[in-house]
Amino acid sequence: MKTYDVAVVGASGLVGGELITLLEKRKFPVGVLMPFNSGRTGTAVVFKGKKYACQKPTFAALKKSDLVFFVSTDEVSARFARKLADSGVWCVDDSARFRLDKDVPLVIPEVNAGELKPGRRLIAGPNCTLTGAAVALNDIHKTLNITELRIATYQAVSGAGKGALKQLETELKYYLKRGRVPCLKGRKLPRAIAFNLFPQVGGFDKNGMSVEEVKVEAELKKIWAAPGIKISSTAVRVPVLRGHSLSVWVKTRRPWTLASLRSTLAGTKGLQFAGDPYKYPTPLESVKTTGVKAGRLRLSSTSPNEFQLWIVSDNLYKGAALNSVEIAEYLLKRGLLKLPGSSVLH
Ligand SMILES: NC(=O)c1ccc[n+]([C@@H]2O[C@H](COP(=O)([O-])OP(=O)(O)OC[C@H]3O[C@@H](n4cnc5c(N)ncnc54)[C@H](OP(=O)(O)O)[C@@H]3O)[C@@H](O)[C@H]2O)c1
The missing domain is CATH 1.10.10 (Arc Repressor Mutant, subunit A)
Structure with missing residues (x-):
């Protein structure tokens, strides 16, 4: 069986831990696993029952892998990812460093997998907050053309x-x-x-927008390739351990009925939609579940052509680690992850 040597930079972090577990659980064909962290001695991760000590990343060490997952900091990604991709190593970066770079695809596979192409070896995963909206509203946007989107977030610690x-x-x-x-x-x-x-996720810019609010707006526009949508958000940190929730108000160019919206949401890839208002999703129930969940679809009482929806997703899974693994799985399935130096397991 053909296998791939995989590095995880940030292996001892929250996302890195989930990523390594997912690689094992989803049977990604890992040949050699190389975990990296800030270089704290004595840090180890477990993969397939075996302990691996984390090392401080160097270009030479990372270059030995076929695929690198960056789940550490913007600075670490900036230092290595582009250079590695240019030298032929596939890099999936979960930091914010490259998300808005024109030549870097920002990908959620069920939304815009078409952006994954042979020559684009540096791929960014989006911010964990907007992932829920990007997946849940994807088909509605494609069929009805969203013009205005208001978002209130309830973000896990x-x-x-x-x-x-x-x-x-x-x-x-x-x-x-x-x-x-x-x-x-x-x-x-x-x-x-x-x-x-508190209504602060990241620092504030001169207009009073938090870093998270700026990211949500810019990254959603890029993923949907829809620069004209008007998006406004308030990002709030709440004392939830895991799972980001969004309350959204949506206006579209084309008309709809609640029944047509229900049917579109029910058929949206990657979304589990609850039509029964009492079956709304919560962060606790979303922990370690794949995909995105939504419920409480209703008319907005402030505007006749606006509807409201409640969306929840696990920030560490679909918002980060799972999305990155799904990107790698897509590359594999489409035969893009063909590499000369890959190991062969017998
Ligand atoms: N948390 C989320 O929900 C989420 C969602 C989407 C994207 N992300 C992105 O994913 C990345 C990781 O987030 P996280 O929540 O997992 O953070 P975290 O729990 O704080 O873990 C950070 C990881 O990065 C490592 N690290 C820090 N400085 C490093 C350096 N100079 N060189 C190598 N490794 C270094 C840490 O190693 P030590 O253990 O040695 O400190 C640790 O393994 C961030 O870029 C974040 O923006 C996070």
Whole structure:
């Protein structure tokens, strides 16, 4: 069986951990697994029952692989990904570094797999927040042409990495012991998150938009190849461990009925739509599930040609690790991942 030597940069992080598990669970044909992290000694990951020590990445070490998943930081991706892709290594990058570069496809396979082509070895995965909207509203956009989209997000703490989860855990422990939420020194998130929420995901620009709000707008337009859509969002961090939720208000150019929307949503690839309003999805139920879930479809009472929808997806799965693995699986299935130096398992 033909196998591929795979590097995971950021293997000891939240996304990296899920990615390695998914490679094993989905039987991706990994020959040699090479995990990398910031170089902390003693960090290891387990793949197929075997322990692998994480190393600090170097170009020479990464160049030995056929496929590299970047799940660490923008800076690390910037340092290696383009150079590796130019030298023939396939790179799937989950950081924000290349997402808006013109020559880099930004891909959710069920939405725009056609962007994956032989000569484009550097591929970006999108921000975990907009993935839910991009998948859930894809067919509606294709058939009815979305003109305006308003989004309120409810983003899990794991979306900010393992340091943020640690912050929540420390705050909760402190609360249970002393009856109040502490103001931790050197915390990862801008405010306390236990029993709290805040309308800030990333820093703010001169217009008062947060980094996340800018990403949602720009990346969604790129994925749908629809620069003209008007998108406005408010990104909010909530004390949920895992699973991003979105409340969306949608206007389209073409007319619809609730019945026609229901039927389109029910047939949308990668989406599990609940027609019964009481069967709405929640983050807890979305943990480690594939795809995107939606429910609570209804007319908006502020505008006759607007509808509302509730969307949930696991930020670490479809929002990151699973999407990256699905990109690699697509490359494999389409015969794009053909490499001269791949290992052969007997
Ligand atoms: N979390 C999400 O929901 C989500 C969704 C979509 C995309 N992403 C993107 O995925 C990436 C990883 O996110 P995460 O949530 O998994 O973060 P995380 O839990 O904080 O993990 C970060 C990983 O990167 C490694 N790392 C940090 N600095 C490094 C360096 N200089 N060289 C090599 N490795 C380094 C860390 O290694 P150590 O263990 O040694 O510190 C760790 O393995 C980020 O780019 C993020 O934007 C995350």
